[in-house]
Amino acid sequence: xxxxxxxxxxxxxxxxxxxxxxxxxxxKAPPRVAIVDWGLTTSVLSLGITPAGIxxxxxxxxxxxxxxxxxxxxxxxxxxxxxxxxxASLKPDLILTTPFxxxxxxxxxxxxPTRSYATYTPDGHPLARSAQVLREIAxxxxxxxxxxxxxxxxxxxxxxxxxxxxxxxxxxxxxxxxMDGRHTRIYGADSLFGNVLDRLGLRNAWNKPTNFWGFSLxxxxxxxxxxxxxxxxxxxxxxxxxxxxxGEGLWRSLSFVRAGRVGTLPTTWAFGxxxxxxxxxxxxxxxxxxxxxxxxx
Amino acid sequence: MQxxxxxxxxxxxAGLAALAVxxxxxxxxxxxxxxxxxxxxxxxxLEDAQQLLFxxxxxxxxxxxxxxxxxxxxxGTIFQHVLRNPLASPTTLGxxxxxQLALVIATIWAPFLLGVGREFVAVAGALGVTALIFAVSSAxxxxxxxxxxxxxxxxxxxxxxxxxxxxxxxxxxxxxxIWGAGSLAQQDWSAVTYLLPRLxxxxxxxxxxxRPLVVLTLSDESASALGVSLRWLRIAALFIAVLLxxxxxxxxxxxxxxxxxxxxxxxxxxxxRFQERLVVAPLMGAGLLVLVDQAAxxxxxxxxxxxxxxxxxxxxxxxxLLWLLPQLKSSSNDLAPGFIAPATAYRPGILFPxxxxxxxxxxxxxxxxxxxxxxxxxxxxxxxxxxxxxRVPRTSVALLGGAMLGMAGVLLQRLTRNxxxxxxxxxxxTGVAIGILLSMVISTAPGRGLQLAxxxxxxxxxxxxxxxxxxxxxxxxxxxxxxxxxxxxFLDAIIVSFIALGDPRAAQLLAWLAGSTYRADATTAWMTxxxxxxxxxxxxxxxxxxxxxxxxxxxxxxxxxxLRLARLxxxxxxxxxxxxxxxxxxxxxxxxxxxxxxxxAIGLRRAFEQLIGAAxxxxxxxxxxxxxxxxxxxxxxxxxGLVAALIxxxxxxxxxxxxxx
Numbered sequence: 002x003x004x005x006x007x008x009x010x011x012x013x014x015x016x017x018x019x020x021x022x023x024x025x026x027x028x029k030a031p032p033r034v035a036i037v038d039w040g041l042t043t044s045v046l047s048l049g050i051t052p053a054g055i056x057x058x059x060x061x062x063x064x065x066x067x068x069x070x071x072x073x074x075x076x077x078x079x080x081x082x083x084x085x086x087x088x089a090s091l092k093p094d095l096i097l098t099t100p101f102x103x104x105x106x107x108x109x110x111x112x113x114p115t116r117s118y119a120t121y122t123p124d125g126h127p128l129a130r131s132a133q134v135l136r137e138i139a140x141x142x143x144x145x146x147x148x149x150x151x152x153x154x155x156x157x158x159x160x161x162x163x164x165x166x167x168x169x170x171x172x173x174x175x176x177x178x179x180m181d182g183r184h185t186r187i188y189g190a191d192s193l194f195g196n197v198l199d200r201l202g203l204r205n206a207w208n209k210p211t212n213f214w215g216f217s218l219x220x221x222x223x224x225x226x227x228x229x230x231x232x233x234x235x236x237x238x239x240x241x242x243x244x245x246x247x248g249e250g251l252w253r254s255l256s257f258v259r260a261g262r263v264g265t266l267p268t269t270w271a272f273g274x275x276x277x278x279x280x281x282x283x284x285x286x287x288x289x290x291x292x293x294x295x296x297x298x
Numbered sequence: 299m300q301x302x303x304x305x306x307x308x309x310x311x312a313g314l315a316a317l318a319v320x321x322x323x324x325x326x327x328x329x330x331x332x333x334x335x336x337x338x339x340x341x342x343x344l345e346d347a348q349q350l351l352f353x354x355x356x357x358x359x360x361x362x363x364x365x366x367x368x369x370x371x372x373x374g375t376i377f378q379h380v381l382r383n384p385l386a387s388p389t390t391l392g393x394x395x396x397x398q399l400a401l402v403i404a405t406i407w408a409p410f411l412l413g414v415g416r417e418f419v420a421v422a423g424a425l426g427v428t429a430l431i432f433a434v435s436s437a438x439x440x441x442x443x444x445x446x447x448x449x450x451x452x453x454x455x456x457x458x459x460x461x462x463x464x465x466x467x468x469x470x471x472x473x474x475x476i477w478g479a480g481s482l483a484q485q486d487w488s489a490v491t492y493l494l495p496r497l498x499x500x501x502x503x504x505x506x507x508x509r510p511l512v513v514l515t516l517s518d519e520s521a522s523a524l525g526v527s528l529r530w531l532r533i534a535a536l537f538i539a540v541l542l543x544x545x546x547x548x549x550x551x552x553x554x555x556x557x558x559x560x561x562x563x564x565x566x567x568x569x570x571r572f573q574e575r576l577v578v579a580p581l582m583g584a585g586l587l588v589l590v591d592q593a594a595x596x597x598x599x600x601x602x603x604x605x606x607x608x609x610x611x612x613x614x615x616x617x618x619l620l621w622l623l624p625q626l627k628s629s630s631n632d633l634a635p636g637f638i639a640p641a642t643a644y645r646p647g648i649l650f651p652x653x654x655x656x657x658x659x660x661x662x663x664x665x666x667x668x669x670x671x672x673x674x675x676x677x678x679x680x681x682x683x684x685x686x687x688x689r690v691p692r693t694s695v696a697l698l699g700g701a702m703l704g705m706a707g708v709l710l711q712r713l714t715r716n717x718x719x720x721x722x723x724x725x726x727x728t729g730v731a732i733g734i735l736l737s738m739v740i741s742t743a744p745g746r747g748l749q750l751a752x753x754x755x756x757x758x759x760x761x762x763x764x765x766x767x768x769x770x771x772x773x774x775x776x777x778x779x780x781x782x783x784x785x786x787x788f789l790d791a792i793i794v795s796f797i798a799l800g801d802p803r804a805a806q807l808l809a810w811l812a813g814s815t816y817r818a819d820a821t822t823a824w825m826t827x828x829x830x831x832x833x834x835x836x837x838x839x840x841x842x843x844x845x846x847x848x849x850x851x852x853x854x855x856x857x858x859x860x861l862r863l864a865r866l867x868x869x870x871x872x873x874x875x876x877x878x879x880x881x882x883x884x885x886x887x888x889x890x891x892x893x894x895x896x897x898x899a900i901g902l903r904r905a906f907e908q909l910i911g912a913a914x915x916x917x918x919x920x921x922x923x924x925x926x927x928x929x930x931x932x933x934x935x936x937x938x939g940l941v942a943a944l945i946x947x948x949x950x951x952x953x954x955x956x957x958x959x
Contacts (some may be wrong), residue, residue, distance in 0.1 A: 082816045107819070180484075183485055184476050220483030225347040241416065251485040252485055254354060283435030290384075
């Protein structure tokens with residue numbers, strides 16, 4: 002964990018003359034914080050703060066994996082129903098949650114002041130929202146300068162990625178999270194990933210309505226009309242996904258599959274935050290630049 | 299007459315199939331003009347997306363729907379005939395639930411198995427659960443009520459386990475949600491090539507057995523006289539039916555109710571003989587499933603996510619089952635005598651102090667003994683003061699909820715004269731859940747008052763429906779059970795549709811449905827006490843009526859009991875008890891089945907004694923379940939209702955086998 006953050010700090014320090022702000026931050030010890038959402042977990046870790054407790058650590062590693070989790074951090078159980086006795090025993094100064102578990106909030110409030118942050122709101126701008134949320138969290142944790150650095154660095158990554166991709170022929174993209182052999186999620190413009198595509202000047206091929214979380218759950222056959230698109234599958238990819246299948250089928254006949262405009266992206270949590278988006282932008286750019294065939298729109 | 303009615307049913311089935319195929323053709327034609335069909339079918343042009351879709355998606359989907367519908371219709375026909383039970387079907391026997399549980403377990407702990415073959419996992423699960431159900435019911439000579447009860451509780455058990463595993467592994471399970479809801483979407487011919495030879499093999503075997511199977515309509519003696527080994531014949535036929543279901547379920551997921559509806563419609567439309575139904579029911583099944591699937595496809599454009607076909611069959615199938623129930627001749631109340639006889643009888647004078655001691659012991663254990671980040675601990679002093687804040691409300695709510703359920707179970711069993719009645723089995727818990735769902739639709743932030751009103755109304759509606767139905771059909775217990783099955787399936791379908799609509803409230807609903815004491819705090823504990831106290835004091839006043847009710851209507855009338863008034867009062871009380879407990883501890887209400895049973899089994903036979911005993915046992919069970927849910931997978935927690943189901947079902951299964959011997 003330290004290594005990643007050091008690099009982050011270095012970059013931030015290079016990008017902006019922020020030294021006075023840092024000094025001011027260091028003056029106050031950050032409060033002990035417990036977090037029951039993965040996106041907010043990533044936010045707090047991106048600020049270089051080690052939380053006292055977070056939810057479902059094993060699954061966070063497998064599905065979100067934005068930052069390594071130090072063994073000192075206590076697992077507080079389920080995101081939907083965190084273990085209250087454990088939370089209370091951590092004696093946190095602050096608990097972070099989302100409106101998603103609003104009905105648990107009165108219980109959390111009795112342990113410590115609880116702040117609820119929504120990155121997914123009906124307005125469909127999770128990236129912008131998560132930057133705002135990061136700033137708000139940083140204010141609570143006395144790490145506003147770090148938050149600014151993280152956001153600035155993410156912006157810089159987006160700008161650099163946009164520049165490196167500019168002028169290349171990149172087809173409109175389908176961002177897919179395969180569920181099984183026959184179904185996939187497709188992330189729309191109002192998802193975190195969709196927002197990143199926008200920032201990179203890329204086109205999202207998906208134009209159908211999406212749900213509250215910014216994706217559509219569809220059968221593979223729904224992808225057939227997108228002949229000109231490229232598809233990027235976000236890990237983890239289940240073993241029976243058509244991507245791994247060898248037999249003849251609709252998937253193999255789809256024109257973007259035949260043309261080889263298919264790539265994979267590392268594990269990324271679709272409901273993450275600014276750092277998740279930045280990491281996504283980097284892996285997306287790398288994949289698009291490395292893979293010749295993806296660009297031949 | 300026979301020939302006429304048989305041909306009428308053939309005509310109806312053919313008409314249905316023709317209608318389904320016509321609709322499919324019309325829809326296909328709008329996607330790809332007719333003159334391109336041959337080309338698209340044989341050599342689809344890679345440049346034409348519509349031809350590709352026709353070849354790899356629409357056509358295999360249609361064929362899959364035909365195959366699955368026919369297979370389920372055939373399986374249902376065999377089940378119903380062999381078990382001599384008009385209500386046996388893959389859904390009612392728990393075959394699909396078993397397959398689903400196996401898949402969930404494999405997805406979480408052995409994902410490599412899914413790469414090898416999702417199908418084998420599902421078939422193994424279905425066979426395992428069915429074997430268990432048959433083993434249990436063979437002890438009672440495959441009596442229809444035992445089979446349905448065993449199937450129902452096994453489905454509930456598998457369902458509870460699936461929910462528990464889903465709670466602990468939410469991200470893995472999204473794909474299983476699709477599978478559990480039954481999606482016919484295809485992207486190649488693999489499902490067809492998988493299903494076709496297997497289903498044909500099963501159909502061929504069924505055809506071979508058709509003639510010998512006819513003798514099953516005779517009584518066992520006369521059939522044995524004909525020299526047919528009935529036992530092996532039955533087992534072989536059932537094996538074929540289970541295989542058919544398992545193949546379908548493993549390929550496309552749970553497609554509920556086709557296996558029940560198709561043979562039923564075939565029978566009601568005039569196919570009275572088994573051989574006729576063997577032909578008509580698969581035709582019906584295929585027609586029905588194609589129709590439903592076309593409807594699901596046609597309407598899915600208006601949803602942000604797709605609408606799984608299995609959810610639609612459940613939405614349509616549950617009301618169909620409810621409508622069919624009164625038209626069926628019910629089997630006898632064959633479970634009653636064995637179930638009621640107590641194993642051992644102790645004097646209540648000894649039992650009550652024992653139960654009270656037990657209650658105090660588990661209450662103390664639940665508050666004092668627990669796990670923390672430092673390991674096991676017995677709380678005292680300052681630590682107790684800190685932990686009591688969390689543990690006392692949970693324990694009190696579990697205690698009150700369990701006691702209310704225990705009493706509600708006694709009331710239900712005596713009211714319906716049905717020894718297996720319980721809020722869970724009869725679908726009253728489900729009624730409450732639908733009530734809460736409605737309160738969430740009415741108001742974005744439903745208050746507790748609205749929730750209580752809506753949930754009581756839900757419980758009361760289901761109970762009134764059951765009794766009305768029960769009175770009409772002379773209290774047939776299997777019909778009551780099936781009403782419960784239909785309602786649960788209906789609720790599941792509603793929830794799946796909620797999720798398909800992308801409604802963010804679905805997550806909230808799912809969390810609540812798992813049922814838990816988690817949200818209890820001092821305020822809710824006091825409120826539960828305020829509601830529970832009068833409700834718990836009321837039933838003992840009905841003791842005399844409750845003693846008389848199981849004796850039958852005649853006796854009750856002779857003893858001067860106003861049946862209508864008594865029934866209405868007890869119904870109301872049961873509804874309130876169930877609703878209040880469901881609000882407190884969630885919709886999994888197995889304490890209401892186990893409490894009354896255990897109370898009777900240890901010798902508390904009079905209504906008053908049984909009420910008190912069941913309340914105490916229910917309370918003990920729920921406290922124990924809450925405590926286990928907190929410690930077993932620390933720091934993660936399982937909802938108490940779920941744990942109670944995981945304890946209660948094995949008890950019930952054990953009880954069923956034991957009484958049979």
